Amino acid sequence: xxxxxxxxxxxxxxxxxxxxFHAPAASLRNCDVEHPFxxxxxxxxxxxxxxxxxxxxxxxxxxxxxxVMFVRPRxxxxxxxxxxxxxxDAVKEQLGLDAAFGLDDLGAKLGDYLAGAGRLHYELxxxxxxxxxVIAAVRRLRGRRHRSSRPWPCCIVHPEAxxxxxxxxxxEAEIASLRRAAAIAAAAHLAAMRHAAPGRHEYEVxxxxxxxxxxxxxxxxxxxxxxxxxxxxxxxxxTGNRRRIEAGDLxxxxxxxxxxxxxxxxxxxxxxxxxxxxPQRRIYxxxxxxxxxxxxxxxxxxxxxxxxxxxxxxxxxxxxxLGLLQGDPAELIAQESHKRYCPHRTSHWLGMDVHDAGxxxxxxxxRALVPSMALTVEPGIYVSPADDLAPAEYRGIGVRIEDxxxxxxxxxxxxxxxxxxxxxxxxxxxxx
Numbered sequence: 001x002x003x004x005x006x007x008x009x010x011x012x013x014x015x016x017x018x019x020x021f022h023a024p025a026a027s028l029r030n031c032d033v034e035h036p037f038x039x040x041x042x043x044x045x046x047x048x049x050x051x052x053x054x055x056x057x058x059x060x061x062x063x064x065x066x067x068v069m070f071v072r073p074r075x076x077x078x079x080x081x082x083x084x085x086x087x088x089d090a091v092k093e094q095l096g097l098d099a100a101f102g103l104d105d106l107g108a109k110l111g112d113y114l115a116g117a118g119r120l121h122y123e124l125x126x127x128x129x130x131x132x133x134v135i136a137a138v139r140r141l142r143g144r145r146h147r148s149s150r151p152w153p154c155c156i157v158h159p160e161a162x163x164x165x166x167x168x169x170x171x172e173a174e175i176a177s178l179r180r181a182a183a184i185a186a187a188a189h190l191a192a193m194r195h196a197a198p199g200r201h202e203y204e205v206x207x208x209x210x211x212x213x214x215x216x217x218x219x220x221x222x223x224x225x226x227x228x229x230x231x232x233x234x235x236x237x238x239t240g241n242r243r244r245i246e247a248g249d250l251x252x253x254x255x256x257x258x259x260x261x262x263x264x265x266x267x268x269x270x271x272x273x274x275x276x277x278x279p280q281r282r283i284y285x286x287x288x289x290x291x292x293x294x295x296x297x298x299x300x301x302x303x304x305x306x307x308x309x310x311x312x313x314x315x316x317x318x319x320x321x322l323g324l325l326q327g328d329p330a331e332l333i334a335q336e337s338h339k340r341y342c343p344h345r346t347s348h349w350l351g352m353d354v355h356d357a358g359x360x361x362x363x364x365x366x367r368a369l370v371p372s373m374a375l376t377v378e379p380g381i382y383v384s385p386a387d388d389l390a391p392a393e394y395r396g397i398g399v400r401i402e403d404x405x406x407x408x409x410x411x412x413x414x415x416x417x418x419x420x421x422x423x424x425x426x427x428x429x430x431x432x
Contacts, residue, residue, distance in 0.1 A: 001095065004045075004096070007046050010166055014162040014166075016060060018060075019059075020057055020120070021042045021159075022130055023049075039051075046163075049069070053103060054069060054072070061116040061117045062113055067098055071091050114138060115150050117153050118153065118155065119153060119155045121161075121162055122156055123158055124158075141153070165358065167356065168351075174262060174351065175372065175406065181257055181258065182266075182404050185257055188209045192251075193420070196227075196430070197245065198245055198247040199244070203241045203242060206227045209255050218257030218259050222264060222354050223255075223263075223354050224239045225239070225241070226254035226255065227253050227255075228253075231385045233269065234383060234397070234398035247272070247273050248277065250276075250397060251271075251272050254402065255267075265402065266416050267378055269400060279397060287380060288422070289314050291378070291421075293310045294311035295405055298412040299411045300368075300407060301368055303365075304367055312333060325340075341381050341382060349375055350374045370407065374404065378400055380399060382399075383396065403419075
């Protein structure tokens with residue numbers, strides 16, 4: 001409980017007004033089957049509370065309350081099926097809040113908490129129905145402005161400016177969770193390498209991944225796993241996972257698990273038959289060289305752009321050597337000719353969300369890294385099977401290599417270093 005209290009205290013130092021965070025409702029998948037519920041990352045970060053539809057109000061202007069929760073009322077018809085819902089009193093005690101109420105009281109009480117606040121910290125557009133409830137409360141306050149000297153929110157601030165800055169730099173407990181999530185990912189990817197073989201299907205490899213994630217304690221996969229064999233590896237977000245793996249295929253696996261609400265996100269590309277062909281190995285070695293060069297850049301003071309530029313420069317020079325591009329590497333990058341084979345950026349933040357909260361820019365410039373940030377490093381080269389301009393031997397080859405990297409005071413820590421990625425290591429893992 002204390003870690004969540006401390007996060008709310010830190011948030012109060014950043015806001016001048018009121019911040020509102022709300023949990024989504026459970027949603028139907030089809031008929032009366034619901035999608036698995038996963039709590040809002042922002043709300044969980046501040047409370048550790050996992051109930052749907054709950055609302056947290058954090059305020060620096062209320063005379064008595066700094067943190068208030070609204071929760072679903074008890075439902076005698078639903079509880080025999082879903083279990084008992086916590087009462088407001090229990091939630092107040094459990095979370096160390098100043099007050100807690102039933103969700104039915106939100107409409108009547110929200111205006112009381114917004115009164116006196118010049119700024120409202122809230123993510124508009126995430127839930128249109130809830131937006132209307134918040135806007136209605138602000139509208140009612142504005143309508144009373146001629147009868148009250150207290151200010152009303154005239155400015156809405158996205159949480160990126162406050163809470164997401166806190167989430168970007170991880171605490172010790174968060175780093176420990178990221179390390180454990182990375183260890184589970186290592187076991188899952190090794191299982192995928194052992195399981196993938198000609199004649200098996202992509203979904204069988206996916207099943208092996210999911211089995212390890214869940215058996216090792218992950219609450220869920222962090223995102224839908226990508227198991228892309230042969231030409232499917234050239235599709236960046238392929239998730240069909242139905243193709244039969246053939247002899248000579250490369251298999252690209254992009255998968256991560258979520259532990260304690262913290263995600264891993266790892267990609268490995270390996271030969272289904274246990275050995276790279278010549279063209280496969282040549283492209284793989286270019287991507288590996290780029291990934292290692294980019295990871296080496298990660299340290300305090302380096303920028304996200306510098307990490308990307310290191311990877312991209314290495315890949316473009318490699319593409320020229322292989323005959324996939326022709327010309328001066330710097331000019332090819334300036335002309336964006338590389339996007340034919342290297343279409344995506346190299347890194348994204350990692351944490352409670354796979355693409356985690358936090359801005360990539362400060363003052364209009366690429367953001368400098370600081371200790372306890374976590375990011376992915378994931379260069380890739382993808383040659384479409386239909387690319388008539390590419391040498392025939394490279395068509396249909398897709399390679400991505402991705403690790404989870406923590407910025408440390410002296411440089412970096414590769415959280416997923418234990419997963420094989422050298423050519424000899426990969427081939428040995430696949431044969432085993």
